[in-house]
Amino acid sequence: MRRIFALPLAIISLISLTLSACGSSTPQTAQPQIVTQIVRETQIVEVEKTVEVVVTPTPGPHPEAVISGVEEGAEITFWTFYLSPTFDQYIKDTIARFNEAYPGVKVRWEDRQATLQEEYRNSLAAGNAPDVVNIPTDWVLEFAQKGQLLNMSEALPPEVQKQYFEGLFNQVNVGGASYQVPWYQAVDGYLVNKQLLTQAGLTIDDLPKTFDEQKEFCARVKAATGIPCGLRLNTGNLLQSMAYEGNVTIMDANGRFVFDSPEAVSWLQYYVDMIKDETTARDILLLNSSDDRIGLERFSAGQMPFYVTGPQLIRLVRESNPGLYGYLAMVPRAVGRSGKLPPVSMSIVVSKNTKYPRAAAALAVFFTNPRSMLEFSKLVQIFPSTPASYDDPFFTQPPVAIEDQIRPIARDIIARQSNILPEIPRLNEVNEIVRQAIEAAIFGGVPAEQALKDAVTQANTLIGK
Structure with a gap:
């Protein structure tokens, strides 16, 4: 703030002595005269002063309140x-x-x-x-x-x-x-027994990246060690396994099931061959999800080269077989012929x-x-x-523990997760039909093509198509 003041500069007194000389020879005494003169002058002086003003802002919207019109008193x-x-x-x-x-x-x-x-x-x-x-x-x-x-x-x-x-x-x-x-x-990945890989003359870099490489990899491990893989289908939704792994079209545009295509037959024959060749364990393939720990226990005992599971279950392996923990690794699982991963x-x-x-x-x-x-x-x-x-750095920093090895690549894995299945009517009943067809082909000797053809007929009859 600036204020302007008018200040008097000086008061000046002038004493003037006037001496006058007369023509006479007699000197005269000079008398002093006092003259007082006041001069006023205005000077502008600027004085600067800081004034602190406290303003209370009006609260803005909460950054996490992204839904408008929320019912008051709900x-x-x-x-x-x-x-x-x-x-x-x-x-x-x-x-x-x-x-x-x-x-x-x-x-x-x-x-x-x-x-x-x-x-x-x-x-x-x-x-x-x-x-x-x-x-x-x-x-x-x-x-x-x-x-x-x-x-x-x-x-x-x-x-x-x-x-x-x-x-x-x-x-x-x-x-x-x-x-x-x-x-x-x-995030499911391969939980790997590196010790067993070494016995087979393989390394982490040899692990399969695709569905078809997986079959070849299991054959190599079985030939070198006598130990099969432990592949497991999604028994709760076998059509999902078929679609993601085999790139199989499940229904056509008219809502009819069509999972007896050449792609579907090829997918089922893949497992028929592996069970026949004993390159994957027959009692693990169709385990229900509630029995997942059966497969994990077998892996913990050193009887599988890898097991598809999540990093959260590594602690169970460590508890049951502490000596194996130092030989574990966690890497992405193979991607199916569809190029997508199921959520x-x-x-x-x-x-x-x-x-x-x-x-x-x-x-x-x-x-x-x-x-x-x-x-x-x-x-x-x-x-x-x-x-x-x-x-956040929590996901970007280099991992230390084996359980964390999947963390820096989790974003890329999850970005590939998406649903490629159509809306399937009466899913549970259709899934049971598919399960029986798969069991007939793998364990009963029914040709894969015939098993799937019969299953499609039953499923379409079920939904009235």
Whole structure:
């Protein structure tokens, strides 16, 4: 601030002595005269002063509040699957953060375990389903086909949908729409016994990169060591194995099953030959997913060159055979003839009959946003469905432990995960038909072509085609 002052400069007194000389010879005494003169002059002086002004900004929108129009006073129930008690603190902390972004919403969290699927079915039928539920992605199709889930393609703005890998957001489509948001992902890879590879005269670099190389690799290991591989099909969805590994078209444009094509026959013959040649274990091939640890135990005993599993199970190998741990490695698995990898994931869905669709969608998105996903990944060996999470040093720094060897390449692996299957009606029943056909060809001596032809006929009859 500047202020202007008018200041007097000086007061000047002039004393003038006037001496006058007379013409007479008599001197005269001079008398002094006092003359006073006041001179005023104005001078401008600038004085600078700093004034501190405190401004309280108006709070902006919370950066994680990406869903607009959330219902004020909403009370929503959130069910998770097998996360308590191990991850209680993470869930509670994330809900607390959610409440900062959406202060008008109350969340009631409950964890369900072995009975989740049946409980959710019953609650939907009774009309009292939880608003938001964490379920395996394989379950989504059943509920979406019955019209019991919120359409997330319509509920979420395009910019929110883009926070996920596109192939994961669209991994379960019904009528061209997504009915889930992808949560945490698993990354299957080859868990490798390097000691056994050395015995076979092979190295990590010799591991198969493609489906067809895998067959050749197993034959080499068997010939050198007498030990077979332990390949395992996805018995919960055999059409998925057929499509990804064999690049088989499952249905035509008219909705008819066509998985008896030459590509399908070639895929099935691949396994018929391997079982016949004993280059893969016959009792492992069609194990149910619930029996996955049977194969892992055999690998831990040094009876397989590799096993397809996730890094989170390496600790089980270390516990059962500590001496093997130092010979382990984790590398990407072979990619099938389709060039794609199937998603291995958990989803979050919103029940269609929720009273608070905006608030429920907001919670689903919040738990699956990049920050929430990154924080969860630091607690357990899971992988985000959000590309932005992988920019963090947690994923980019060189790994130290064997369990972490897949981490720096996880983003590239997950980017290749996408759903290439059509919407399959009556999936469980069709899958059982396919299973019987595969068993007939592999173990019963039925030609692969005939087994698949019979299965296609039965499946089309089942769906009325």
